[in-house]
Amino acid sequence: MSVLVYTENWEGKFKKLSFELVSYAGKLAEMLGTSAVAVSVGNVANDELQKLGNYGAAKILSVKGTGLDKLDNQVFTSVLAQAAAQENAVAVVLSNNNTGKALAPRLSVKLRAGLVSGVTQLPSSLNPFTITKKVFSGKAFANVVVKTEIKVLTLAQNSFELVQVENKAVIQDFNANIDAGLFKTTVKDVEKQAGKVLLTDAEIVVSGGRGMKSPDNWGPIEELASLLGGATACSRPVSDEGWRPHSEHTGQTGKIIAPNLYIAIGISGAIQHLAGVSSSKYIVAINNDKEAPIFQAADYGIVGDAQKILPELVKAVHEVKAS
Amino acid sequence: MNILICLSNVPDTTTKIKLVDDNKNYEKTGIQWIINPWDELALTRALELKENADAKVEKVTVITLGGKEAEPTIRKALAIGADDAIRIDAEPQDAFFVASQLAEVIKKNMYDLILCGIESSDYNGSAVGGMLAELLDIPSVSAVSMININGGEISINREIDGGKEMVSVPAPLVTVVQKGIAKEPRIASMRGIMMAKTKPLNVVPAAPVESLTEYAGFELPKPKAACKMVSPDNVKELVDLLHNEAKVI
The missing domain is CATH 3.40.50.1220 (TPP-binding domain)
Known part of the structure; x- marks a missing residue:
């Protein structure tokens, strides 16, 4: 059993939201009596991967391979589903950012796991699994019960405090089986503004x-x-x-x-x-x-x-x- | 090329939410229902594409889930310019339920390009588009702020942190669209409203599908404490409060 957390990287680096996610996954794992396993896709150096251990990841799966530097929703969903199966995940946590919003719904279908998006706190009850999320763009909150054995959650950015723990994380390579025919998203060009603080990251x-x-x-x-x-x-x-x-x-x-x-x-x-x-x-x-x-x-x-x-x-x- | 837009029928974004049934539900009567704002932008973009001869769009269809009370919203989409509409006769339960109902209908008659808004302004789930793509086993692109079609090729801009990527994906596909996809939602003309009355609105029965989550109840946010006012002649005091009291700078 495990809580799986997808930690996206930005040109090989993590940022605060990655550590918030791992902190959340660590605490959720504690509630469920299990441990948090982080999944990283793409080229991230081991010393960077190891940082995830500071916030509660017990194990870090590193998926490397060609074509994984750009997001293809079907490919990444397949990788995460394979990791969830290997680790016997009971919950999968992603960010409620662009990437998380692209992957979590697909993963929810693939794993037949109920999705709650934009959560800001840990579940209020485990049986039934009940978690609060904002609805009507903040005008109300809803208590959502997830009826399936596996849960998929996306965490709102800057909503969960970092939790520092003793780093005991082990890094393992994870060889996902990716069908070449699954790659259908071709990135032709990228435009990026360098040096500016990103609005969604800004404190x-x-x-x-x-x-x-x-x-x-x-x-x-x-x-x-x-x-x-x-x-x-x-x-x-x-x-x-x-x-x-x-x-x-x-x-x-x-x-x-x-x-x-x-x-x-x-x-x-x-x-x-x-x-x-x-x-x-x-x-x-x-x-x-x-x-x-x-x-x-x-x-x-x-x-x-x-x-x-x-x-x-x-x-x-x-x-x-x-x- | 045929385009399908998935519409959500939502309370007007200015609606004050009132809880009823022991906080198990919210008051649904006496409020204005609208096309979900992102879906309305998606429809606008689809119509712009149809008007561009190079895009070779033959038909723009809208689909929604709901009872008969959702029909004014569907008619509005037809009045804005959609060619025809489908209403699946089912009350939405959760995102998976909605996506499954949509997939059951779409499977029988595949579209080249399916557009969904990034979220609905009621449940803010950001889920149906991605789920639908997975159920149909076709590609999806999320955070889309531009779609063009030229000579059968669909080019898309998707937002990434701090910028955008220009991507191309073969049809059929689902695009999950956000702000920027169209400048402003199109407004129905009088002629459009008249024409909408005779455009086809097909009602299909619900399929036996399950939901994975359940809304157990709602809560309203706690009222906020009164705003602390600072004199415009003493801006320094504001900075002191932010520094010493709130400790945010």
């Missing part, structure tokens, strides 16, 4: 709305984000207007994020926007309309002109950083 997000008045006013938002080591985001009208790229749109139909700090500047806080950011640990609102709904969701607020407040905010953060 601090500085976000601008229509109240910023013009795309030319984004300078201080970018400056503040970079000063705080965070990412920039925007509301839907801003991306619809083309002031900022779609990839920055946070809200119900855009990115759903859960940073430690979300600073909303010139954003009124429509219900669809709040759906994307309500999991933030702290929300700061700066808006000139004191009736704006964003203040209902915020922890700290300033009513005033964003153009005047932003430069002062940048200055004050500089001072705190310097002290």
